[in-house]
Amino acid sequence: MKKLLIDMDDVICENGFIRMINEFLGTNYRAEDANSYYVNDLIPADKFEEWVKYFEEKNVYDYVNIVKDAPEVIEKLNKVYDIYIITAYIFRDKPEISGNQLKNKFDYLTKNLPFIDPKKFIFLSDKELVDADIRIDDSVDKLKGKAELKLLFTAYHNKNIGEEELKEKKLTRVNSWKEIEKLLLENNV
């Protein structure tokens, strides 16, 4: 079986941070308003300490929605590929509260992907440490590790990456889990 690494945030679930930020600020931002991978950058500097405290007291995975078709397609892929869910969990703005983040991620994955053995969840920071045949991630940076096929899952922060850059970095853009299903199950790469 080919080893397939699947990222979690903005690939399996989405919109948690932005919903939380809107609740905290009383705003109506959309993820694309951040214009960066880190939607946290929408928080004004003078509210930052308060925001970190707010984040610490809540579970961002109570705010997410599952990405359309993700569990159904992952369950099908799981019969054909050796799947690992690979996710970075260190909270950039206050690393010492990341233990909660790890627990919240673990609980979300066990609940929403019950067909994946929890032994196949990988919590880390540097995804390049893990080799694979195929990688799926919404972050160009996190697709740097070895793989014969790298799928860039479309998200607010990578929409503007053009064909040329994709080609140069050997990335294939996918816009949905249905596209992934087609590529990995019907075309049998």
Ligand SMILES: [Mg+2]
């Ligand atoms: Mg991600």
